[in-house]
Amino acid sequence: MRKVLLLLMVAVLSIGAVGQEKESKGMWVGGGIGFHGGDNDGWNLSPQWGMMFNENMGVGANLVFSDDDWMVEPYFRYYLGVTDNFKFFGDGALAFGGNDDSSQFRIQVRPGVQYWFTPKWSLAAATPVLSFHSVNYDDDNREDISTSFFGLDATDLSFSLYFHF
Numbered sequence: 001m002r003k004v005l006l007l008l009m010v011a012v013l014s015i016g017a018v019g020q021e022k023e024s025k026g027m028w029v030g031g032g033i034g035f036h037g038g039d040n041d042g043w044n045l046s047p048q049w050g051m052m053f054n055e056n057m058g059v060g061a062n063l064v065f066s067d068d069d070w071m072v073e074p075y076f077r078y079y080l081g082v083t084d085n086f087k088f089f090g091d092g093a094l095a096f097g098g099n100d101d102s103s104q105f106r107i108q109v110r111p112g113v114q115y116w117f118t119p120k121w122s123l124a125a126a127t128p129v130l131s132f133h134s135v136n137y138d139d140d141n142r143e144d145i146s147t148s149f150f151g152l153d154a155t156d157l158s159f160s161l162y163f164h165f
Contacts, residue, residue, distance in 0.1 A: 028122075031132040032062070032160035042067045048160060050077070057089050066096065071097030071104060083115045091126065100134075106133045108153075116164075124160045 027050065034044040043066065048058025054160030062073040073095035080088045091110040098104045131153040137145045 026163045026164050028060070028162040030094045030160050030162035032124075032158050034156055034158035035157040044158075046073075046158075046160075047098075048162070050162075054086060056080075062093075062095075064097070065147055069099040069102065069104065071095045071106070073106075075110075079114075087114050087125075088112070089126075093128075102135055102137045104133070104135050106131065110130075115164075120164050122164065124162065125158070126160075127157050 007086075018147045028048075029050075030034065030048045032048060034046065035042075036042055043139065044064050045066075045151065046062040046064040048060060048062045050058050052058040056079045058077045058079075060075055060077060062071075062075070064071040064073055071134050073093050075091045075093035077089050080090075088107045089112050091108070093108045093110060095106040095108070096104060106148075110126045110131040112124055114122050116122040121165040127151060132148070132150045133153075134148040144160040
């Protein structure tokens with residue numbers, strides 16, 4: 001798990017270094033709150049960071065803390081502008097993490113909307129539509145169990161507030 005986390009951090013930092021060689025169109029920091037339904041009702045909080053490569057493309061990362069585990073989630077975002085203040089976006093996200101008893105891996109495609117209510121502040125909402133999620137339980141009191149899910153998944157809804165600079 002530590003090797004995967006280290007590789008992810010190197011990848012995110014490398015992407016950031018490459019992006020800084022090009023003209024940056026801005027960065028953002030913020031946080032989000034998410035809710036998920038279905039069999040695993042719960043919530044999550046996620047501090048976030050991101051940067052734009054050009055008018056339509058950017059990368060970011062979430063550190064997701066939920067009611068029973070955590071995940072690191074880098075993502076690629078593509079915007080389709082409707083107006084200067086309102087845009088649709090699509091995220092391609094890869095996440096991994098877990099807790100003391102399990103490890104998780106997730107790939108998602110998430111559409112969303114974002115509204116800039118000032119030039120520096122925006123609010124976004126997103127939900128995954130296509131997901132692959134794998135959980136490996138490694139509890140000492142029982143045998144190892146793995147579960148996975150692939151398919152349409154609109155049981156999560158997240159809201160994020162961003163400051164752009």
